[in-house]
Amino acid sequence: MDTKHIHIKDYSYxxxxxxxxxxxxxxxxxxxxxxxRKGEVTDDVFYNIAHYLPKGALMIFNNTRVIQARMHFRxxxxxxxxxxxxxxxxxxxxxxxxxAKGKCSWLCMVGNLKKWKEGVLRRTFPVGGHDVELRAxxxxxxxxxxxxxxxxxxxxxxxxxxxxxxxxxxxxxYLNRESQESDKVTYQTVYSKIKxxxxxxxxxxxxxxxxxxxxxxxxxxxxxxxxxxGAGTFKPIKSxxxxxxxxxxxxxxxxxxxxxxxxxxxxxxxxxxxxxVRTLESLYYVGARLAxxxxxxEEQLHINQWEPYDTKPTLTPVEAxxxxxxxxxxxxxxxxxxxxxxxxxxxxxxxxxxMLVTNFHQxxxxxxxLVSAFVHGDWRRIYDYALGHDFRFLxxxxxxxxxx
Numbered sequence: 001m002d003t004k005h006i007h008i009k010d011y012s013y014x015x016x017x018x019x020x021x022x023x024x025x026x027x028x029x030x031x032x033x034x035x036x037r038k039g040e041v042t043d044d045v046f047y048n049i050a051h052y053l054p055k056g057a058l059m060i061f062n063n064t065r066v067i068q069a070r071m072h073f074r075x076x077x078x079x080x081x082x083x084x085x086x087x088x089x090x091x092x093x094x095x096x097x098x099x100a101k102g103k104c105s106w107l108c109m110v111g112n113l114k115k116w117k118e119g120v121l122r123r124t125f126p127v128g129g130h131d132v133e134l135r136a137x138x139x140x141x142x143x144x145x146x147x148x149x150x151x152x153x154x155x156x157x158x159x160x161x162x163x164x165x166x167x168x169x170x171x172x173x174y175l176n177r178e179s180q181e182s183d184k185v186t187y188q189t190v191y192s193k194i195k196x197x198x199x200x201x202x203x204x205x206x207x208x209x210x211x212x213x214x215x216x217x218x219x220x221x222x223x224x225x226x227x228x229x230g231a232g233t234f235k236p237i238k239s240x241x242x243x244x245x246x247x248x249x250x251x252x253x254x255x256x257x258x259x260x261x262x263x264x265x266x267x268x269x270x271x272x273x274x275x276x277v278r279t280l281e282s283l284y285y286v287g288a289r290l291a292x293x294x295x296x297x298e299e300q301l302h303i304n305q306w307e308p309y310d311t312k313p314t315l316t317p318v319e320a321x322x323x324x325x326x327x328x329x330x331x332x333x334x335x336x337x338x339x340x341x342x343x344x345x346x347x348x349x350x351x352x353x354x355m356l357v358t359n360f361h362q363x364x365x366x367x368x369x370l371v372s373a374f375v376h377g378d379w380r381r382i383y384d385y386a387l388g389h390d391f392r393f394l395x396x397x398x399x400x401x402x403x404x
Contacts, residue, residue: 003309003347004243011372012363013383021392022175024186029208032391034382034400036375041385046206046399047214049357055219057355058265060258062201062275063224065192068167070179073121073136081121082111083136084170085163086145086198086231087251094196094228094251098160102152107145109231110138127157127165134162160195170198172395173234174362186396196228196251202395203273203358220270223261226253227275227340237364247305247341247366252279255335256328259283259321262352267317270355274367277353277374281308282340284351287320288313290327301338308348317351345369346377356402360386360393375404 025031029047037052044051053059069085088097090105097104110116121136132154139147152162169187171179179187189204191212215222232248239245262269262283271277282303288311289301313320324336343366356374360383361367372379382400385391391398 001347003345004241004306006242006345006347006369007240008237008242008245008364009240011365011368011379013380013387015363015393019387019391019393020174021394021396021398022177023182024205024396027208028186028206029211031206032398034386034389034391034398035403036378036382036400037403039378041382043385043389043391047208047211049211049401050214050218050220052401052403053215053218053220053270053355056221057270058221058223058261058268059215059270059272060276060280061189061191061204061207061222061224061272062227062279063189063191063193064197064201064226064228064275065195066169066188066197066200067195068163068169069198070168070170071123071136071166072168073123075115075121077115079112079115081116083121083148084109084111084198084231087228089147094194098158098195100159101157102155103150104159105139105147105149107142108148110146110148113146123166125166127154127161130154132157132162132165134166170231172199174394175396191224193224194226194228194253196226198231199229199233200395201227201229201273201275203399205396206399207272221261221265223258225255225258225276225279227251227279229275233367236362237366242343242345242369245343245366247343249302249339249341250275250278251337251339252282253335253337254279254283256325259325259328259336263318263321263325267321267352268354269352270357271353272357274358274370277344277356277370278340278342280352281344281350282342283324283336284317284320285311285313285342286336286338287323288315290323291315291320294323294327294330296327298338301336303338303340303342305341305343308342308344320351343369344373346373348373350374357399358402359395359397359399360391362394371402375402
């Protein structure tokens with residue numbers, strides 16, 4: 001199959017607005033679970049998921065935490081400007097960014113841009129009991145985003161404090177509603193830790209501490225990695241063929257200990273969510289890069305959109321992961337930091353992910369292509385079942401466990 005020439009119209013289905021979950025169910029683990037096993041489709045309740053997982057398997061979660069990435073400023077003219085943080089620019093490291101004091105810069109999307117041609121936006125709000133003034137200045141365009149410098153007048157206050165006080169949680173645009181206080185809890189996974197996403201890894205929203213305990217009791221091992229979900233995850237495919245779609249880049253971080261654990265499991269994993277899939281599958285191509293260039297820099301380990309289809313490496317997944325561990329050891333670092341732009345679509349050969357927990361995705365989306373590739377093209381039967389059995393769709397919707 002020539003993946004680049006896939007017609008996106010072949011990945012469409014009718015999704016009535018009434019099937020899009022605007023809010024989550026009251027108890028997150030009481031959502032419905034569709035189970036697809038070797039072509040058979042059944043349904044259950046999410047809190048029973050451990051019954052379907054093989055003992056001794058390794059389940060991988062994305063521990064990213066959604067940041068309050070949306071900020072509003074009102075100009076003296078009364079115009080409302082929205083500044084949406086996409087990725088850190090200066091400092092470029094997420095951890096250092098949230099610790100930054102007094103100033104920092106981000107690549108942003110800007111809403112109502114025509115009303116902010118120049119000048120500094122200002123906003124004052126309380127942080128820790130006293131007022132702080134935040135200033136935003138647009139410096140230049142960078143690709144499809146804008147470089148924005150932020151400064152504030154209290155050097156004891158970190159940028160994490162600023163976002164906590166003035167930012168809003170960016171719930172998905174297709175929910176067609178304002179974010180609410182409840183979203184601060186319901187739009188984070190119970191295991192989220194590492195701040196940096198502008199969208200939740202939504203397959204993880206169904207898990208509770210009780211469900212995680214039941215997975216442990218079933219003898220399934222758990223581990224975590226980090227992929228910071230970018231706003232590009234909602235970017236529709238506008239070209240007829242997917243060759244015309246440019247995938248967004250996302251930052252990933254995988255610890256040496258997690259890599260070792262994957263190797264111990266024969267480089268096989270159950271992925272929770274498409275973000276975990278994108279990270280795990282990208283690891284194979286990082287390992288292949290290192291086979292060709294053992295001294296690669298972090299930038300040189302970026303995985304391009306079409307790399308899996310253009311390069312077709314021959315090394316085994318275990319060899320690929322060993323290359324990464326060796327690379328970390330040679331450089332005395334404890335975790336792999338790089339970025340990925342991988343597109344997973346029909347014709348893709350999965351290397352590491354053997355089972356997938358995921359929600360139901362938008363028609364004509366890159367995520368639906370990823371699912372189709374995973375179930376060898378059988379996505380329509382799964383979606384017809386979900387539509388016919390009252391499943392709720394998208395970020396706050398129900399879940400599926402896919403076992404090809």
